[in-house]
Amino acid sequence: MDFKLDPADDAFRQEVRAFLQEHLPPDLARRGACGFHPIRADQRRWQRTLFDRGWGAPNWPVEYGGTGWSHLRQFIFDEECALAGAPATDNGGLRMFGPVIYAYAGDELKARLLPGILKGELYWGQGFSEPNAGSDLAALATRAVREGDEYVVNGHKIWTTGAHTCDIIGLLVKTNPEAKQRGISFLCVDPATPGITVRPIIDIGEAHSLNEVFFDNVRVPVSNLLGEENKGWTYAKAVLENERATSAEVPLNKRKLAQLRHIAGHERSDGRRVIDLPGFAPRLAQLEVDLRALEWLTLRALTEKSEGVSLPYGSLLKVRGSELVQRIGELTIEALEQYGSYLYAEPGENPDARPDWPSGPDYAPGVAADFMYRRAATIYGGANEVQRTIIARSFLGL
Amino acid sequence: MDFHLTDEQEMLRESARRFLEKECSLEQRLHAPVEGGFDAARWSRFADMGWLAASLPEDCGGLGGDIVEAALLMEEFGRTLVVDPFWGIGVLAAQTLLAADAEKARELLPLLCAGELRPALAHHELQSRGVIEHVTTQARPAGDGAWTLHGEKTLVMGGNVADRFIVSARTAGDSRDRDGITLFLIDANAPGLQRRDVRLIDNRWTAEITLDRVQVTAADLLGEVGQGWTALEYGHARGLIALCAEAVGVMERAMWITRDYLRTRKQFGVTLNTFQALQHRMAEMLIELELSRSMVYRAMAYLARPLAARQAALSVTKARVGQSGRFVCAHGIQLHGGIGVTEEYSIGHYFKRMTVFENELGSAQFHLEQLALCECAEPVAARP
Numbered sequence A: 001m002d003f004k005l006d007p008a009d010d011a012f013r014q015e016v017r018a019f020l021q022e023h024l025p026p027d028l029a030r031r032g033a034c035g036f037h038p039i040r041a042d043q044r045r046w047q048r049t050l051f052d053r054g055w056g057a058p059n060w061p062v063e064y065g066g067t068g069w070s071h072l073r074q075f076i077f078d079e080e081c082a083l084a085g086a087p088a089t090d091n092g093g094l095r096m097f098g099p100v101i102y103a104y105a106g107d108e109l110k111a112r113l114l115p116g117i118l119k120g121e122l123y124w125g126q127g128f129s130e131p132n133a134g135s136d137l138a139a140l141a142t143r144a145v146r147e148g149d150e151y152v153v154n155g156h157k158i159w160t161t162g163a164h165t166c167d168i169i170g171l172l173v174k175t176n177p178e179a180k181q182r183g184i185s186f187l188c189v190d191p192a193t194p195g196i197t198v199r200p201i202i203d204i205g206e207a208h209s210l211n212e213v214f215f216d217n218v219r220v221p222v223s224n225l226l227g228e229e230n231k232g233w234t235y236a237k238a239v240l241e242n243e244r245a246t247s248a249e250v251p252l253n254k255r256k257l258a259q260l261r262h263i264a265g266h267e268r269s270d271g272r273r274v275i276d277l278p279g280f281a282p283r284l285a286q287l288e289v290d291l292r293a294l295e296w297l298t299l300r301a302l303t304e305k306s307e308g309v310s311l312p313y314g315s316l317l318k319v320r321g322s323e324l325v326q327r328i329g330e331l332t333i334e335a336l337e338q339y340g341s342y343l344y345a346e347p348g349e350n351p352d353a354r355p356d357w358p359s360g361p362d363y364a365p366g367v368a369a370d371f372m373y374r375r376a377a378t379i380y381g382g383a384n385e386v387q388r389t390i391i392a393r394s395f396l397g398l
Numbered sequence B: 001m002d003f004h005l006t007d008e009q010e011m012l013r014e015s016a017r018r019f020l021e022k023e024c025s026l027e028q029r030l031h032a033p034v035e036g037g038f039d040a041a042r043w044s045r046f047a048d049m050g051w052l053a054a055s056l057p058e059d060c061g062g063l064g065g066d067i068v069e070a071a072l073l074m075e076e077f078g079r080t081l082v083v084d085p086f087w088g089i090g091v092l093a094a095q096t097l098l099a100a101d102a103e104k105a106r107e108l109l110p111l112l113c114a115g116e117l118r119p120a121l122a123h124h125e126l127q128s129r130g131v132i133e134h135v136t137t138q139a140r141p142a143g144d145g146a147w148t149l150h151g152e153k154t155l156v157m158g159g160n161v162a163d164r165f166i167v168s169a170r171t172a173g174d175s176r177d178r179d180g181i182t183l184f185l186i187d188a189n190a191p192g193l194q195r196r197d198v199r200l201i202d203n204r205w206t207a208e209i210t211l212d213r214v215q216v217t218a219a220d221l222l223g224e225v226g227q228g229w230t231a232l233e234y235g236h237a238r239g240l241i242a243l244c245a246e247a248v249g250v251m252e253r254a255m256w257i258t259r260d261y262l263r264t265r266k267q268f269g270v271t272l273n274t275f276q277a278l279q280h281r282m283a284e285m286l287i288e289l290e291l292s293r294s295m296v297y298r299a300m301a302y303l304a305r306p307l308a309a310r311q312a313a314l315s316v317t318k319a320r321v322g323q324s325g326r327f328v329c330a331h332g333i334q335l336h337g338g339i340g341v342t343e344e345y346s347i348g349h350y351f352k353r354m355t356v357f358e359n360e361l362g363s364a365q366f367h368l369e370q371l372a373l374c375e376c377a378e379p380v381a382a383r384p
């Protein structure tokens, strides 16, 4: 064992930090640090900035335009970006779908899809879940029938994050209704194709990121099939594993904990800072303990992954990481007291919108909306109950 | 001990349940939200049905009931997540007024019972966080028994539709003193009083109030100068119990909604209720609910005890109910999966209500701290 950090990695951190200081515009950072869903225009702008620096895809190999960084460097990069308040980049394109595309797609599809992700021009939506196929994803029923050079798609997806703003949807369809997993195929679908209707779903933070997507005789070129027909389940599982690998969201949790400290240091109770109330600091410390444990489990998982060990550590990280983001939110709401209960309307996609907000400190808007949204952290990406079953099966042989 | 309701109380509960399910269901409200969370016609019905009078004495126009009646009603309100300002006006303000000034109570509470007067308690301030004596709003003598009020009040529940405000202000002492707090009853239109209405995440409404050189006279006094704390404590104690009773209603309904959902939602070819992991979670939810209900009973039992014992009991209750409520409603969402985090479905609204509850009248944390102080202050001896 060798616990020493490479001094070169530390220098790398300084380099990233300096870059952020110079290139992350303050308005982006301000919006990125509050809890509302990121604005797509901000995400595009920021991805382009990263691309121009050669950092468009920290987790991709060099041959596809990635940085080729070690897992540790990617981790450092993500952490610095989060702490600086950089807008979340396209998790779908960069982490979930991109790696599956370069692993399984033919050259033509790779050439068509990968550059847009790097430049921030091709945002991905995940069209997996359906009303009757949530935890039991393989029960999906959206049907694709081949007619010549096209598939004709009919069906109904739900919980599709960003379907209203994305440029492409990774869609799971049934091409063989007789089979369950082995009848699933993976199509890359342009959401502007005729026959697609997107209906917004408002979440309990009164914000819009979720959608229902209806497919009515939608014609998709066969050239948009990823890999082979009826092999979609393999690709889907890879996407889900990619999703979970970062689902501990250590960088995000670090930013949120830092925000909580800031709030607790400014809010007051009869003159005393909230952080000085006798019961408060121990709870903050507990969150720090749990975050550190999660961080080092993440580091271990990343190292083992690069060594080719394939235990689903992602499930462990998903369970605890999602619980942690909820607990940090809980304490933040408490630290804010009444401002944690005020409704600050989501500003929406227009970065200059000034909604009619009630009074309160700068750090208040977005906290409650995010707290509400994060109830979903223990649900999305595979609910925690399902993760626990995966853990029991694959680690414990139960 | 007898945990049974009287026939009258049983009737009150039944009629409230029937009315609220028919007229005030969450589904109706989500489809037709009422601006300001207030429907004047419905408020009159509350009055007609005797709800505003249920927990007030007869010489004040009430029906002679007490906290039990308020708790019963609030539990029903919790079940349907009523947003009308019953708690702020009909419990907190009414009970504070009752304790503050017997003569004014006999004069004004009959109007409140009839739905004709809507006072709200403007007491909470930015840094209160559960501390009743935290009052920094100043009342400065202006000669001839008049005062000038300066200060800011927040979370004035029902304040957006109030016609009067019961304002707490300092006539002596500093923000931590129980002595020196004076209560005034002032008109909502008084010159110098500014109101900003705020919607809370659970869709109830509240107001922030700025008092900028508001002139009051001796006629506006409630009770004795400097003696307001006792009435505030009286009103807060009843308000806290009513709030916790509401939370029990919130939890109970959230639990049954979840149970029903598990019985109908199918995944993997079976209904979700067949998964033991989910059955066990629901069992935990029921345990938390029943512990909370017991805590509300206990708080009512301790209401007539001496101050220290009463306050300890209230803290125990608020802490426990807050923790349980969060658990029950959070897992209510969890067991629903994605549908649980949507605005158009019910269960998330129960969670929102409990989130706001935590920041009302002191968080669980605050009340644990109060109890911790008692632990340290008392000699090591068996407590009853």
Ligand SMILES: Cc1cc2nc3c(=O)[nH]c(=O)nc-3n(C[C@H](O)[C@H](O)[C@H](O)COP(=O)(O)OP(=O)(O)OC[C@H]3O[C@@H](n4cnc5c(N)ncnc54)[C@H](O)[C@@H]3O)c2cc1C
Pocket (backbone or CB within 6 Å): A125, A126, A127, A128, A129, A131, A133, A134, A135, A136, A158, A159, A160, A161, A162, A210, A376, A379, A380, A381, A382, A383, A384, A385, A386, A389, B265, B267, B268, B272, B275, B277, B278, B334, B335, B336, B337, B338, B339, B341
């Ligand atoms: C905010 C949000 C964003 C999302 N984004 C996307 C997206 O972009 N694209 C996409 O395709 N999907 C997305 N999803 C969908 C998400 O993956 C599903 O919600 C999730 O898989 C759960 O499915 P469900 O909602 O149908 O719940 P259900 O499967 O009905 O589960 C309900 C409850 O039952 C439990 N349960 C189910 N099966 C079992 C079992 N066998 N044993 C024990 N407990 C069980 C679950 O854990 C849960 O608590 C998103 C969801 C949310 C909430």
Ligand SMILES: Cc1cc2nc3c(=O)[nH]c(=O)nc-3n(C[C@H](O)[C@H](O)[C@H](O)COP(=O)(O)OP(=O)(O)OC[C@H]3O[C@@H](n4cnc5c(N)ncnc54)[C@H](O)[C@@H]3O)c2cc1C
Pocket (backbone or CB within 6 Å): B276
């Ligand atoms: C201190 C002590 C005193 C006792 N006194 C008495 C006595 O006076 N009279 C008497 O008759 N017996 C007595 N018992 C026995 C007791 O009733 C049994 O131990 C108990 O019923 C569990 O059975 P078991 O030990 O065979 O464990 P098992 O039944 O083998 O259970 C092992 C574990 O599996 C879990 N488990 C079992 N079935 C399920 C299920 N369907 N779903 C989920 N989890 C499950 C259990 O909760 C436990 O954690 C006593 C036991 C102890 C430890």
